[in-house]
Amino acid sequence: MNHDKMTNISAKRGFLWPSFEIYSGVSGFTDYGPLGASLKNNIMQKWRKQYVSGEGFYEIEGPTIMPKEVLKASGHVDNFTDPMTKCEKCGEVFRADHIIEQTIKEDVESLENHELDQIIIKNNITCPECEGKLTKIWNYNLMFQTMIGAKGDKIGYMRPETAQGIFILFKRLERFFRGKLPFGIVQLGKAYRNEISPRQGVIRLREFNQAEAEIFINPNDKTTPKFKQIENEILTLHSQDIQINQQEPLKITAKEALDKNIAANEIILYQLYLAKKFLNEIGISDEFLRFRQHLPGEMAHYAIDCWDVEVLTDKYGWVEIIGIADRGDYDLKSHSQHSKENLDVFIEYDQPQIIKKNIVKPNLSKFGPLFKKDSSKVIAAINNTDSEEIIKSIEETGKYIIKLDKDYELTRDLLIIEEIEEEISGEKIVPHVIEPSFGIDRIVYCVLLHSFKEEEGKDYFKFVNEIAPVQVGVYPLINKEGPREIAERITEDLRNKGYTVEFEVTGTIGKRYAKADEIGIPFAITVDFETLDDGKVTIRNRDSEKQERVSIDKINYYLENYF
RNA sequence: GCGGUGUUAGUCCAGUCUGGUUAAGACUCUAGCCUGCCACGUUAGAGACCCGGGUUCGAAUCCCGGACGCCGCACCA
Numbered sequence: 001m002n003h004d005k006m007t008n009i010s011a012k013r014g015f016l017w018p019s020f021e022i023y024s025g026v027s028g029f030t031d032y033g034p035l036g037a038s039l040k041n042n043i044m045q046k047w048r049k050q051y052v053s054g055e056g057f058y059e060i061e062g063p064t065i066m067p068k069e070v071l072k073a074s075g076h077v078d079n080f081t082d083p084m085t086k087c088e089k090c091g092e093v094f095r096a097d098h099i100i101e102q103t104i105k106e107d108v109e110s111l112e113n114h115e116l117d118q119i120i121i122k123n124n125i126t127c128p129e130c131e132g133k134l135t136k137i138w139n140y141n142l143m144f145q146t147m148i149g150a151k152g153d154k155i156g157y158m159r160p161e162t163a164q165g166i167f168i169l170f171k172r173l174e175r176f177f178r179g180k181l182p183f184g185i186v187q188l189g190k191a192y193r194n195e196i197s198p199r200q201g202v203i204r205l206r207e208f209n210q211a212e213a214e215i216f217i218n219p220n221d222k223t224t225p226k227f228k229q230i231e232n233e234i235l236t237l238h239s240q241d242i243q244i245n246q247q248e249p250l251k252i253t254a255k256e257a258l259d260k261n262i263a264a265n266e267i268i269l270y271q272l273y274l275a276k277k278f279l280n281e282i283g284i285s286d287e288f289l290r291f292r293q294h295l296p297g298e299m300a301h302y303a304i305d306c307w308d309v310e311v312l313t314d315k316y317g318w319v320e321i322i323g324i325a326d327r328g329d330y331d332l333k334s335h336s337q338h339s340k341e342n343l344d345v346f347i348e349y350d351q352p353q354i355i356k357k358n359i360v361k362p363n364l365s366k367f368g369p370l371f372k373k374d375s376s377k378v379i380a381a382i383n384n385t386d387s388e389e390i391i392k393s394i395e396e397t398g399k400y401i402i403k404l405d406k407d408y409e410l411t412r413d414l415l416i417i418e419e420i421e422e423e424i425s426g427e428k429i430v431p432h433v434i435e436p437s438f439g440i441d442r443i444v445y446c447v448l449l450h451s452f453k454e455e456e457g458k459d460y461f462k463f464v465n466e467i468a469p470v471q472v473g474v475y476p477l478i479n480k481e482g483p484r485e486i487a488e489r490i491t492e493d494l495r496n497k498g499y500t501v502e503f504e505v506t507g508t509i510g511k512r513y514a515k516a517d518e519i520g521i522p523f524a525i526t527v528d529f530e531t532l533d534d535g536k537v538t539i540r541n542r543d544s545e546k547q548e549r550v551s552i553d554k555i556n557y558y559l560e561n562y563f
Numbered sequence: 564g565c566g567g568u569g570u571u572a573g574u575c576c577a578g579u580c581u582g583g584u585u586a587a588g589a590c591u592c593u594a595g596c597c598u599g600c601c602a603c604g605u606u607a608g609a610g611a612c613c614c615g616g617g618u619u620c621g622a623a624u625c626c627c628g629g630a631c632g633c634c635g636c637a638c639c640a
Contacts, residue, residue, distance in 0.1 A: 012574060012591090024614065024630045079640055086564075086637090138564095142640075160640070196638050197564070204639075300640050458602080478599060506593090507602080514602035526600060538600065545601070 003315035006452040028198035028206035038469035057184035062165030073338035080142040158192035209440035216431040222265035231255035238292040302330040329430040348426035461520035473516040477528040
């Protein structure tokens with residue numbers, strides 16, 4: 001791990017560049033150069049392979065601009081906009097609404113900033129730390145606001161997460177999956193947060209890439225048949241208890257974690273395993289990985305349990321790159337309330353349940369003569385009352401009093417009590433959501449950091465083959481007609497087969513190998529004069545530096561073993 | 564957003580304190596030559612003072628402001 005050296009080479013060789021550089025740049029944005037974009041796309045493609053083809057989820061793609069209503073319902077409008085004020089004397093920054101509420105003991109959440117300013121002046125509210133004068137209130141709005149349409153009266157926001165785009169499609173998706181839980185939907189794309197002071201390069205961007213899966217499950221069944229396959233996998237768990245007691249993270253199997261109630265359920269654990277598998281396969285090994293459970297006060301407004309996947313870095317320490325949250329039914333319930341749409345699912349029981357229960361009916365032949373024209377409202381009252389309650393009262397006291405405009409006393413002889421059987425075939429529930437949320441840019445950074453190797457004065461990216469931005473280098477040993485033509489033909493052939501190929505003729509062969517190593521090209525194919533006679537080329541392996549003679553028509557077969 | 568600090572070719576950097584001819588070096592890059600398999604053959608060439616304002620006859624150099632980076636504080640669903 002060597003952040004400084006790695007970022008230097010990454011900029012030099014076209015992975016990550018500061019955005020808008022010729023206009024002196026804007027912090028919180030980054031450009032992916034040619035190799036960076038390729039690496040990022042390969043990582044995202046690998047992600048799709050695991051979650052879409054691997055888990056049977058489906059990908060959707062929604063707008064990045066959303067109307068205010070959506071983000072109001074999701075809680076982001078309220079949770080992302082904070083009125084701030086600052087002490088002119090000590091420089092401390094505060095949530096304006098918080099210190100006002102503390103002082104005047106009133107809820108001021110709905111007030112505008114200028115009204116809050118007035119309250120501060122009128123009540124002579126000062127800095128809680130040093131009693132200095134407070135500045136005019138300004139808004140920290142973490143969402144980028146924009147206007148939809150020419151009239152400019154419809155407020156829109158750049159989405160702060162991709163997840164909401166999935167939740168608001170729930171009704172359609174539920175029909176697409178024919179009402180059957182569980183099902184998973186993924187979305188990959190940009191999300192936007194106007195960070196106050198982004199300062200850790202690609203770790204905190206204002207525009208960033210997410211890959212999120214929303215897995216809709218039955219809240220009464222958070223198990224998964226796949227758990228069996230992974231129950232003996234070792235996970236490094238930094239649970240709430242361990243953090244509170246300041247102990248070292250546990251290294252235990254998934255099964256143990258479940259049995260000891262460290263993680264809530266099988267699905268969460270299975271998702272933790274999937275995240276780990278993904279990171280392992282793109283070049284981040286277990287020794288640099290851990291799962292950290294959010295502490296109770298740390299959880300986002302929507303979550304009921306949340307684990308971060310953290311990766312160790314030399315510059316930033318443990319960095320959160322993936323969040324795996326049980327969002328419960330927060331989002332669907334909230335969207336259901338705000339949109340007035342039904343967002344529940346009917347769960348059919350395996351066996352219809354037969355429920356025996358006693359019901360109370362009025363004995364009409366006695367009601368009429370006794371209650372006369374009041375009888376209809378007494379009957380209605382009985383029907384609206386829990387039968388068990390009436391029966392209990394009759395058994396205990398011999399009567400049940402119905403309180404309407406006046407009291408009506410019911411005795412046993414006025415009622416018919418029957419035992420009936422009711423068949424219930426299922427129930428309506430709001431699904432819970434398990435959400436693995438990947439920060440792609442941070443993952444790209446971690447892949448760069450952990451793939452970067454320094455060996456014997458040679459610095460290079462040891463990307464795993466599958467995500468290497470350039471897969472093959474093709475080089476004529478010397479820049480002469482014969483070898484060059486063959487090398488050009490091989491290049492074209494490999495490109496047609498879908499490989500990303502670098503073709504290079506200048507410089508010594510050693511230098512070209514070294515440059516290829518630096519950007520992590522796994523294989524180099526060299527054409528020399530012998531090739532003209534025997535039709536064989538040299539294939540050099542980046543990691544072992546071993547060279548093999550392979551005939552030209554077997555190159556494809558050779559490479560297929562590695563990609 | 565506050566305080567400190569920095570910014571010179573693609574990269575690493577000298578020069579700035581003490582203003583003055585053509586801004587030095589290394590690597591890189593480009594073109595040519597060279598039967599050459601792990602960056603280290605050869606010739607030639609290209610390439611920079613973060614932006615704006617001020618002081619001055621003259622600013623990479625001094626002053627002010629800004630952008631961006633780094634460090635600390637604050638912020639971080």
